[in-house]
């Protein structure tokens with residue numbers, strides 16, 4: 001890899017920042033496919049492929065909002081204002097991607113490794129979308145705990161809704177990420 005290619009890759013990683021205000025355009029089918037190809041190369045012990053993605057397109061956001069309200073009600077929420085509020089959540093971006101972890105029982109691959117694998121897949125997804133000019137926000141919220149929602153998505157109660165990724169184009173320019181002092185987080189082991 002050339003020096004400039006290395007620099008570009010690191011710039012893409014370093015400049016990724018979550019953006020809450022997302023507008024059209026959303027990625028095309030081809031652009032999404034590129035991102036899913038990147039996501040699905042994430043490290044994955046014994047290649048169990050525990051990660052699934054579900055795309056909620058712009059036209060489906062209203063219907064998905066109703067599903068989120070049912071999920072919140074499933075968790076015991078009765079306040080009509082909260083239920084109405086969650087119905088609007090999908091409209092925070094032109095497209096949503098749910099990242100799911102479908103856990104498998106394997107003697108050498110504990111569940112936590114499979115969850116981490118989904119985390120790595122999501123990061124690849126975010127970086128691919130960022131490289132293609134889009135912005136994202138990885139969210140969760142109470143709804144990810146709803147067994148009703150898990151069942152609706154084809155999951156077992158033990159599986160995870162690991163993220164609701166909001167995808168679109170940044171509505172405004174934000175300040176670049178501050179420099180990171182790696183010394184605070186990294187040390188060299190010595191015997």
Ligand SMILES: Cc1cc2nc3c(=O)[nH]c(=O)nc-3n(C[C@H](O)[C@H](O)[C@H](O)COP(=O)(O)O)c2cc1C
Nearest residue numbers: 016017018019119137138139140141142162163164
């Ligand atoms: C699994 C997961 C769930 C998250 N859920 C939320 C959320 O529900 N709401 C939120 O504001 N940020 C959430 N975040 C944090 C943001 O995605 C983001 O990483 C954080 O605001 C830091 O910003 P940055 O990505 O620009 O560094 C979540 C992050 C992860 C990894």
